[in-house]
Amino acid sequence: MDFSQPFRALTPTLDGPVLRVLARTTHPMTRQQVADLIGEASEAGVRKVLRRLAAQGVVIEQRIGTHYTYVGNREHIMWPAVEVFMSAADRLDSTIRKHVEAWEVPALSVELFGSVAAGTSTGDSDIDLMVYRPSLTEDQVELWDRQVALLRMAVERWTGNACEILEIDPRTLVEMAAEEEPVLKAARVPISGLNIAAAVPSTQIAKMFQEAMASNNGRSLSGIDTKSLAAAVTSPELRRTMEELHKALAMSAPATKSNQKRLIEIARALGSFQAEPSRKKAAEIARFAKLSAVDSSRGRRP
């Protein structure tokens, strides 16, 4: 369907665009004003539609001097049907929200982007979704992939449009931020979860992490400056990104003594261990310390 012209989902006539204009304002409009706002309609065509809708009572026609003005009749028993069309975009958002919030492995965030988010879509436009994935354990990967595939198919059934899903995770988000990817600056509509814009690190911090991850495939985390990191984390969303990245690094970086130490320092810089000294996190610190001890005594990754 065409989210810029939702009435076209059921009728291709000029009635849809006319009703859309009148639904967006409570102020009486002249025929010319309606035609101008539609953009691709003649005044004669608009007049015919307005007269017919006025005859049905859906539109109120009023004569002022030599001019006629038109306003949507909000008291008409069929006006709620007009509002249903007008709220098509909101209904899409809430339907997706309900679907993704029931996921067994929850997404950190789901946002709409592209032409539907920008309000410039046509009937052929894809529904573009950005899905922010948390760090997954091995047994979660298959379930996650199935969830995403089912979402794609569901959106296509709900709208008749193809659905494209851009999956990102903390690591790719950092890489995208380091490369200053335009998609991160494009208009997006939040659907569920945290605000991705607030979760994007600065280019400087992103580059620091990118270099650390790229150097010898994450063999050394010593390039991460924990002082700048602590100063740069300015929002809970960004802290969440960094915590997820920390989790991913803990899973992938070789468990050398210096890496374990650096992981604890990074976590401290993020304030996560100090701000939320939960038993689970205290145990995590203890586990890192133990791993380090085993690593140094055996000289290999445990």
Added chain:
Amino acid sequence: MAREDKTRAADRAQADIRLSDARAYLQQAEISLQFVDGPRRYATVVSSAVLAGIAACDAACALALGIVSAGAHDQAVRLLTRVSDSTKAVSDLSKLVSIKTGAQYTGKSMAERQAMDAISRAQRLVAFAESQLRR
């Protein structure tokens, strides 16, 4: 709306520009709240939030009505009342416009509470304008 209220035609491209302005001013307000020091800190925040609100109002009016106000800010508030479901947005813009002079021209200091309130109102107005893109 009074007969003398001035408006001018505005198309989708102009709506996009004003919406970008609104987002940029809002970001400026949020950055000022974090990084500006000194006695004028909150007035700076309020000033940017007011500009964000006015730009968002222009974007919403351009999208829904095809016109924007070309007069004083109280005229912009009146024009916004013509947009459907704008009650809350009108109230937010009225409040922002009412503190504009105090924040920008009088040297009057602003409280943190006023700055936070202005940012919340500007955020709602930007969200309202964005919602017009998809109606």
